[in-house]
Structure formats: C-alpha cells, structure tokens
Amino acid sequence: MGAYTDKIREIAGRLLKDCQVEMVIGFRKGSMPMMNEPCFVTRADAVDQLVWDGSCGINLANYLTGRTEARIGVVAKGCDSRNIVTHIIENKIKREQLTIIGVPCTGMIDKRRLKNLAPGEVLAVEEDGERVVVRGDGFETVHQRREVLQANCAVCHHRNPVIHDELVGDPVSEQTEVDRYADVRAIEGLSAKEKWDYFEALLAPCLRCYACRNACPLCYCPTCFVDEAMPQWVGKSQNPVDVRTFHFLRAYHCAGRCTDCGSCERACPVGINMRLFTKKLEKDAYEMWGWEAGLSLEQRPPLDTYRPEDPEPFIK
Amino acid sequence: MTCIKIDKQLWAQGLAAAEAQYRLFGPVKQGALYQFDALAAGQTPDLDGPNTRTSARAVVYPQSEVLFEYSLDSRDPEAHVLKETPAPAPRAALAVRPCDAYSFVLVRRNFEAPDVKDVYWLRNYAATVFVGLACDRPCSTCFCTSAGCGPYHEEGLDVLLVDEENHYLAKTITDKGAAFLQTAGWRTPADPEAEARIAQRRSAAEARVVSTVPTDRLAQIPQLELYAANFWQDVAFACINCGTCTYLCPTCWCFDIQDETRGNQGIRLRNWDSCMFPLFTLHGSGHNPRGQKVQRVRQRFMHKLKYYVDKYGDGIQCVGCGRCVQYCPVNIDIRRVCELMNGYGQNAACKVA
Amino acid sequence: MQPNPYLPYPVRIDEITIETEDKNLKTFKFSFLDPADEEKFAYRPGQFAELSIAGKGEIPIGIASSPTEKGFVKFTVNKVGLVTSHLHKMKEGDVMGIRGPLGNWYPWDLLAGKNVVIIGGGFAFTTLRSSIIYMLANRERFGDIHVIYGARTPGMLLYRQELAAWEARDDIHMHITVDATQDPSWKYNVGFVPTITDQKAPAADENTYAIICGPPIMIKFTQPVLDARGYAHDHIVMSLENRMKCGIGMCSHCNVGQYFVCKDGPVFTLAQLNAMPKEY
Numbered sequence: 001m002g003a004y005t006d007k008i009r010e011i012a013g014r015l016l017k018d019c020q021v022e023m024v025i026g027f028r029k030g031s032m033p034m035m036n037e038p039c040f041v042t043r044a045d046a047v048d049q050l051v052w053d054g055s056c057g058i059n060l061a062n063y064l065t066g067r068t069e070a071r072i073g074v075v076a077k078g079c080d081s082r083n084i085v086t087h088i089i090e091n092k093i094k095r096e097q098l099t100i101i102g103v104p105c106t107g108m109i110d111k112r113r114l115k116n117l118a119p120g121e122v123l124a125v126e127e128d129g130e131r132v133v134v135r136g137d138g139f140e141t142v143h144q145r146r147e148v149l150q151a152n153c154a155v156c157h158h159r160n161p162v163i164h165d166e167l168v169g170d171p172v173s174e175q176t177e178v179d180r181y182a183d184v185r186a187i188e189g190l191s192a193k194e195k196w197d198y199f200e201a202l203l204a205p206c207l208r209c210y211a212c213r214n215a216c217p218l219c220y221c222p223t224c225f226v227d228e229a230m231p232q233w234v235g236k237s238q239n240p241v242d243v244r245t246f247h248f249l250r251a252y253h254c255a256g257r258c259t260d261c262g263s264c265e266r267a268c269p270v271g272i273n274m275r276l277f278t279k280k281l282e283k284d285a286y287e288m289w290g291w292e293a294g295l296s297l298e299q300r301p302p303l304d305t306y307r308p309e310d311p312e313p314f315i316k
Numbered sequence: 317m318t319c320i321k322i323d324k325q326l327w328a329q330g331l332a333a334a335e336a337q338y339r340l341f342g343p344v345k346q347g348a349l350y351q352f353d354a355l356a357a358g359q360t361p362d363l364d365g366p367n368t369r370t371s372a373r374a375v376v377y378p379q380s381e382v383l384f385e386y387s388l389d390s391r392d393p394e395a396h397v398l399k400e401t402p403a404p405a406p407r408a409a410l411a412v413r414p415c416d417a418y419s420f421v422l423v424r425r426n427f428e429a430p431d432v433k434d435v436y437w438l439r440n441y442a443a444t445v446f447v448g449l450a451c452d453r454p455c456s457t458c459f460c461t462s463a464g465c466g467p468y469h470e471e472g473l474d475v476l477l478v479d480e481e482n483h484y485l486a487k488t489i490t491d492k493g494a495a496f497l498q499t500a501g502w503r504t505p506a507d508p509e510a511e512a513r514i515a516q517r518r519s520a521a522e523a524r525v526v527s528t529v530p531t532d533r534l535a536q537i538p539q540l541e542l543y544a545a546n547f548w549q550d551v552a553f554a555c556i557n558c559g560t561c562t563y564l565c566p567t568c569w570c571f572d573i574q575d576e577t578r579g580n581q582g583i584r585l586r587n588w589d590s591c592m593f594p595l596f597t598l599h600g601s602g603h604n605p606r607g608q609k610v611q612r613v614r615q616r617f618m619h620k621l622k623y624y625v626d627k628y629g630d631g632i633q634c635v636g637c638g639r640c641v642q643y644c645p646v647n648i649d650i651r652r653v654c655e656l657m658n659g660y661g662q663n664a665a666c667k668v669a
Numbered sequence: 670m671q672p673n674p675y676l677p678y679p680v681r682i683d684e685i686t687i688e689t690e691d692k693n694l695k696t697f698k699f700s701f702l703d704p705a706d707e708e709k710f711a712y713r714p715g716q717f718a719e720l721s722i723a724g725k726g727e728i729p730i731g732i733a734s735s736p737t738e739k740g741f742v743k744f745t746v747n748k749v750g751l752v753t754s755h756l757h758k759m760k761e762g763d764v765m766g767i768r769g770p771l772g773n774w775y776p777w778d779l780l781a782g783k784n785v786v787i788i789g790g791g792f793a794f795t796t797l798r799s800s801i802i803y804m805l806a807n808r809e810r811f812g813d814i815h816v817i818y819g820a821r822t823p824g825m826l827l828y829r830q831e832l833a834a835w836e837a838r839d840d841i842h843m844h845i846t847v848d849a850t851q852d853p854s855w856k857y858n859v860g861f862v863p864t865i866t867d868q869k870a871p872a873a874d875e876n877t878y879a880i881i882c883g884p885p886i887m888i889k890f891t892q893p894v895l896d897a898r899g900y901a902h903d904h905i906v907m908s909l910e911n912r913m914k915c916g917i918g919m920c921s922h923c924n925v926g927q928y929f930v931c932k933d934g935p936v937f938t939l940a941q942l943n944a945m946p947k948e949y
Contacts, residue, residue: 121455205351207560230751235574237379239576267556269645397679398676398677432918434674435673569921574726605949606948619924623927
C-alpha cells in the first residue's frame with residue numbers, strides 16, 4: 001500500500017499548494033503497531049506525515065462533523081465515503097466543502113486478533129502485498145492478509161469509495177460472494193435464553209467509556225440520551241440494565257444509517273463486538289427495504305421516508 | 317524486612333487459608349481479557365498474563381460505589397435522611413503490579429488532603445493489603461522507570477512477590493503484609509541470598525524498560541505558558557473524547573455523584589467520571605468552560621503532567637503503566653505529549669520508542 | 670472516626686420566600702433537626718454549602734444568611750436544573766440536608782479596618798447579603814461600606830425589604846440600580862452595574878477593597894472600570910462558579926489549573942485569577 005501513501009501525499013500536497021483546500025484530514029504513522037492516528041495537515045511541506053496502510057480503521061467522516069472550514073480535503077476509504085454521504089444527507093457537512101481523496105480499500109487489519117494470535121507482545125507489523133508479517137521479542141509470524149482482516153472488512157461489499165474527487169489507485173474488485181450476515185443469523189437462531197446469556201456476556205466488560213459512540217460518525221447528537229439530565233433517561237452506574245440500555249438504544253439510533261465501518265468495535269478498549277447490534281439493524285434495513293446506507297446523495301434514508309406500500313400496518 | 321519462600325505447590329492452599337479472613341482480588345482471565353477482579357471462592361489469580369486491562373484501582377475505588385442509602389417512605393421517621401454504608405471487611409489485592417500499587421500513593425494525596433479526608437477511599441485503602449508481583453516482562457509501552465516507580469518498586473505495597481520458577485520469594489514490606497503471609501500460612505524463610513537475587517532481578521527488569529519520557533523541565537515551565545502552547549490543536553485533533561484513557565488509568569480519580577431511587581428506597585452513589593466528557597464541566601446556565609475538545613484534552617495532560625507536578629512537588633500523576641498508550645483508540649500517546657510539554661520552549665526531538 | 674464529609678446535616682424547611690417577580694428565585698430558611706449541628710455548621714460570609722435532596726442529588730449554593738443571624742441558615746436558589754427545580758416544589762416542613770460549610774470566604778481578616786465596595790448583579794447577590802449583614806453587625810470593624818447592586822428590573826432585585834432598610838441607614842452607601850424600568854416611582858439608579866460602578870465607586874487606595882459577585886458578563890465589563898479607577902488586582906476580590914459535585918476538593922469537577930473552586934475558592938483575588946487558566 002506504499003503506492004497509496006505516495007499518491008495521498010502527492011494529491012494532498014497539490015491541493016494545499018494550489019489553495020484548493022485549507023486542510024487535509026488523513027492518517028499519520030502511529031507510535032504503536034497497527035495504530036495510525038487521525039491528523040490534519042495544513043501546509044504542503046508537511047504532507048509527508050500522511051500514510052496509508054491496513055491500520056487506518058478509524059472512520060474519518062467522524063472528523064468532519066460540523067466543520068466550518070470552506071474547503072477540506074479528506075482521505076476516505078469505502079466506508080468513510082459512505083459515512084460522508086450520510087453526513088451530507090444529514091447536514092453535518094456540505095458537499096462543496098469537501099475534496100474527497102478516495103482510497104480503494106482491501107480491508108483493515110484486525111489488531112486485536114493479531115495480538116491474540118501472537119505468542120508475545122507484538123512490536124511491529126509489516127504489510128507486504130498479501131503477506132502480513134508480525135514481529136515480537138523472539139518471534140516472527142506471517143499471515144495471509146485476508147485471514148487477519150477486521151470482521152467487518154472481511155464481508156465488506158463496498159470497498160471502493162462511492163463518492164470521491166480524487167482516487168489514489170485503480171478500483172479494487174468488490175467481494176460479491178461473501179456472506180455478510182452469517183454472524184447475525186447465528187444469533188437470530190439462538191433461543192431467547194441463549195440470546196440473553198450471549199448478550200450478557202458480550203456486554204459484561206463494558207466500562208461505559210463511550211469510545212464506541214464517540215468513534216461513530218453517526219453519533220453526533222449535541223447531547224446523547226445517556227448524558228441527558230432532565231429527564232435523566234439512563235442511570236450512570238455499572239448497573240447492567242443501564243449498560244444494556246445504552247448499547248441497545250445507540251444501535252437503534254443507527255438503524256438505516258450504519259455502514260458497518262467497524263469503528264465502534266475497533267475503538268473499544270475492552271474488545272466488545274457491539275457491531276453485532278448495529279449489524280442486525282443493517283441487515284433488517286437491507287432485507288426489508290433493500291437499503292444500504294450512504295450509497296447515494298439523492299436517496300433519503302428509509303426511516304425518514306414514507307411509502308404508501310410500506311409493509312408495516314402500524315403506519316397506516 | 318524478611319523474605320519468605322512460597323512453594324508454588326502451597327500457593328492455592330495458602331490463598332484458601334487467607335480467604336477465611338480476606339476477600340481476595342487479583343488478575344483473572346475473562347474471555348480474551350485479563351482483568352483485576354474479585355476472586356470467586358477457591359479461585360486462584362492468573363499470574364501469567366500481561367498487566368490487567370483495567371488496573372487494580374477499582375479494589376479501593378470501584379467504578380460505582382454506594383455512599384449512602386435512604387428511604388423516601390413518609391412512614392419512616394428517618395425518611396430523607398442519608399445513612400452511611402458499612403465499611404468493607406479486610407481484603408487482599410493479589411499480584412498487583414508495582415506500577416499500579418504506586419498509583420495509590422499518588423491518588424492518596426488527593427483523597428487524604430491535610431484538612432479533609434475522603435472516608436470511603438481511605439477506609440477501602442486501609443482495609444486492603446497489597447501483595448505485589450514484581451514485573452519481569454515489561455511491555456514496550458511501559459515507562460514506569462521515568463514515572464517515579466519501576467517493575468520492582470515497593471512504594472504502595474505490603475508484600476512484593478518475585479517469581480523464581482518453582483516458588484515465589486515474598487519480600488515483606490509492612491506489618492500488614494507480614495500478617496497476611498502469616499494468615500496464609502507461608503512461613504518458610506527464604507535463603508540468605510534471596511534479597512541479593514531480588515536486587516539483581518530488579519536491575520535486570522529495570523533495564524528491560526526501554527521506553528522513557530523526560531519530565532525534568534515540567535516544573536520550571538510557567539503553567540500559563542504550557543497552557544497556551546502551540547501544540548494542543550495538533551495533539552487533540554484525533555481525540556474522540558471517550559473515557560478510555562481516564563477509565564483505564566490507575567491514577568485518574570474524578571467522579572460524579574448520583575442518586576438512584578427505586579420505589580421508596582434509594583442510594584447515593586459515586587461513579588467514575590471523565591474530564592474528557594463535555595458534561596463534566598457544563599454549568600446549569602449552559603456555559604461550558606471546557607466546551608471544546610482541545611480544552612478537555614489539554615486539561616487531561618495538564619492535570620497529570622503540570623498541575624499535579626506544581627501542586628504536590630513530587631513528580632507526575634502517572635505511573636507509566638502504558639494502558640492509555642495501548643488502548644487509546646486513536647493513538648494519542650502520553651509519551652509524545654510529555655515530550656512536547658517537557659521540551660516546550662526548546663527544540664526537543666521526539667524520542668518515543 | 671473521621672467525620673464523613675459527604676454526609677449532610679438533616680434540616681427542615683422553616684420558611685420559603687419568593688424573591689423575584691419571575692418566581693424563579695426563592696429563599697429557603699432552614700433549621701437543623703439536631704440543634705447541635707448548627708454549631709458544627711460554623712461559617713463565614715462567602716462560603717457555600719451543598720443542598721442535598723435524597724433521590725435528586727446535591728447542588729452547591731452560596732450561604733445567604735450571616736453567621737451573626739442565629740437559629741437558622743438561609744439560601745436563595747435559582748430554579749435551573751433537576752435539584753433546584755425539585756427544591757422549588759418543596760414545602761415548609763419538608764426534610765432535606767445541607768452539607769458544609771464549604772469553600773473559603775471573603776478575606777475578612779484582611780478587610781478589617783478597610784473600606785469595602787460590594788458590587789453585585791442579579792441573583793449572585795446571596796453571599797453579598799451575608800457579607801452586608803455581617804459587616805453591619807460588626808460595623809465598627811470596617812471603614813466606609815459601599816454597595817452597588819443591579820438587576821434587570823426592580824422586581825428582579827433580591828431582598829427588597831432589606832435593601833430599603835439599608836438605604837435608610839447612614840452608615841452604608843447603597844447604590845441600587847436596574848437595567849431599565851417603566852416604574853415612575855423608582856427612586857434609585859438606572860443603568861448597568863459597570864456604569865454605576867464608574868459613577869459611584871470610591872477612588873481606589875491601599876485601604877479600599879472591591880468584592881465582585883455577579884454573572885460573567887457583569888464581571889467582564891466591571892473589571893475594566895475598576896482597572897481604570899485604579900483598583901489594584903489584589904484589591905479586587907471575586908467569587909467564582911464552576912460545575913461541582915463533591916464540594917470538598919475530591920471529585921475534581923471544578924478545577925481551574927491546580928486549584929479547586931470548591932475548596933481553594935470560590936473566593937479569589939483578581940491577582941490570583943490572572944495566574945490561572947480562564948476555565949470558569
């Protein structure tokens with residue numbers, strides 16, 4: 001992916017030099033393996049800090065919310081671009097403010113999985129085409145890239161940016177054959193008791209740090225329902241009812257909007273896959289209305305449109 | 317100070333004996349995570365993992381702690397009057413890393429001020445015996461040796477355990493620690509060279525801590541100059557204002573107080589809070605003195621690396637455990653920020669490993 | 670055993686007075702259920718307390734009564750959030766708690782023998798009332814006393830009967846003002862507090878201190894007036910507000926730099942504030 005990095009720097013440098021943008025939002029190399037840091041660059045001579053590799057999993061649309069600069073360059077992989085579309089539809093940013101530097105994406109590396117697979121602390125991860133080399137104190141292991149992708153990337157259907165002004169490489173082939181919803185169906189198949197136990201265990205480590213919410217481009221409410229004081233909808237302790245209420249309601253707020261970018265799961269400090277909740281709703285939106293979020297600037301999202309032929313009787 | 321030898325075959329048995337008098341806490345593997353948690357009856361702590369994801373802080377300072385109970389029942393003559401919850405029974409925190417143990421020393425300065433005492437923190441702290449486990453495998457993100465402690469540091473501990481393959485050496489640091497070892501029935505004195513070996517292992521472990529941060533200039537740079545430094549926008553950009561850093565940090569102590577009522581009965585409890593959240597400083601009028609992300613990020617680092625330094629004159633409010641470095645979702649690295657702050661006004665090169 | 674600093678003293682509401690025409694400010698007069706608690710609650714003007722309602726929470730409020738008034742404590746509360754809204758619905762005879770006294774106080778030792786100019790605005794006049802009552806009860810200990818107090822309208826002034834009584838005295842110079850009024854019987858000043866300060870505040874000297882307590886906008890415009898009139902920054906005393914929870918310097922909500930508004934404040938001199946971040 002070194003070629004992407006070069007191209008991103010070239011485009012960012014040109015946009016800044018020609019004053020086409022005031023800033024470019026992208027990633028810089030992190031201080032830890034598999035961790036790149038979202039950053040902004042305002043000078044053409046500083047674009048060399050921009051990088052691209054399989055550790056750019058944070059969704060950069062999140063950094064566009066309410067920005068007031070007249071012209072912003074933003075690096076966007078497939079899911080980021082879909083969230084940018086959603087942001088534009090939801091009036092969080094204007095299309096004309098943006099110069100989108102699209103990145104055809106072959107998926108992000110699952111840092112948690114690689115750490116768990118390694119026999120010791122991971123000190124360096126290198127990507128070499130399809131190979132991912134993991135090094136630590138006294139070990140070196142090689143993985144096939146497609147085997148260590150984030151779960152959401154492994155089943156992604158929109159790896160190419162759906163909207164862009166520049167493209168850093170040729171479009172990649174889309175994964176049309178993958179089964180997107182195997183994990184959701186597995187849970188749908190459980191009994192009520194099994195589901196209860198599963199979700200109880202899933203959310204047990206939650207600290208309510210809200211990293212999932214805050215990493216999510218959709219979660220831009222000025223005051224989140226969990227932070228409301230009058231009335232206070234949700235208690236603030238570790239009471240499991242409150243913890244679950246937070247996760248369930250947040251997921252519902254994302255219904256028909258979630259692109260399954262995986263930022264929430266990636267951000268979680270205790271490794272909770274809360275993506276399962278949003279994914280179930282994503283699946284429902286897809287199966288009931290044929291809807292996938294963020295593919296078009298022209299179409300309104302399903303939950304703010306009404307059609308006379310709506311299959312649900314409650315609305316009539 | 318005495319040194320006891322604990323045969324690993326006597327470990328579980330000793331803990332079982334201790335259980336009669338102490339509630340035991342320690343590292344346990346839960347799913348893919350090592351967590352510091354209460355042990356179930358007969359459960360032994362898992363001493364083979366890396367440092368726990370959440371620190372031992374919750375043993376003394378739980379994420380949610382009931383301060384008072386109350387009744388709103390008008391038939392109750394004491395209705396609306398708050399009742400203090402009972403103090404905890406003795407407990408032992410097992411295999412605490414020396415960095416985490418040292419955090420209690422730093423945090424205590426806040427909760428035990430000369431003129432006012434936080435009775436809850438102090439009674440939990442007093443009820444706890446801290447049995448440390450020396451750290452022979454520091455991570456690449458550990459910088460304890462430049463944060464006032466180290467992998468064999470003893471401040472904050474009552475006993476330090478050192479793993480020597482088939483047995484632990486238990487260095488007794490306080491009487492409280494000696495009493496715990498006594499209760500567990502571990503009484504075999506270690507060989508006379510044990511202390512020398514511990515010192516040797518200590519040096520070797522300290523040498524394995526490869527990450528360092530400079531803190532020498534923090535005290536001398538004027539507070540308002542650092543506050544107005546030009547790097548805060550750059551530092552704060554990536555921050556999503558979640559509570560990961562503050563909740564995983566063993567030295568963060570901010571809390572919120574809440575009342576929760578069910579029917580006629582209720583509790584007043586305190587919950588960890590985070591200076592990363594906008595709500596933390598929001599006035600009733602709507603005014604927010606730290607309404608912007610950059611202000612909150614600056615507050616967190618200024619608090620740990622400047623305000624605390626200036627207030628107590630004994631180093632930074634950080635033990636170098638590296639949790640925030642490892643688990644920040646967007647890779648904001650306190651080592652880099654500390655370099656920037658410490659080097660402010662100089663052209664310091666960044667030496668983060 | 671250590672006293673529990675989170676444990677409120679149980680109190681009963683003895684009297685509720687509606688202070689302002691918008692009914693958003695009420696003064697609550699409390700007595701301690703255990704009379705011995707009154708002694709433990711020994712305070713000085715400028716301090717505050719946490720008003721505690723089981724099931725709702727706590728709210729930090731400046732003490733409006735003066736330690737020279739015995740048998741009760743008074744708080745004037747603006748209806749803003751969850752706790753204060755509930756408090757406004759409570760009735761005389763109801764039981765709740767107060768926790769304190771908290772924070773520091775106006776520098777009474779320093780002010781002994783000095784001229785004092787009190788400048789207040791809106792509903793932040795509460796601890797200033799405490800201070801005025803206290804100074805009048807110890808009148809011989811102070812030099813000239815000036816009070817500049819403004820509200821939006823005559824009906825929004827707190828403690829109107831007391832203001833009138835103070836107006837009638839010749840040992841305190843009252844400069845009451847309102848932003849505007851249609852009331853033809855209004856016989857006091859009209860104009861914003863900074864303007865009246867410029868007109869009425871005595872000239873600065875080594876023996877004259879100003880105490881300011883009011884909304885941020887009033888402070889923002891009054892401070893330059895005092896500057897221009899030559900008040901040294903260590904002769905300007907201010908009372909800050911910040912979001913607080915514990916009130917005792919533990920929870921760290923209200924920090925401004927290394928100081929806690931709840932414990933190191935709320936009273937700071939402008940000279941002190943100049944050396945602190947503007948995070949209040």
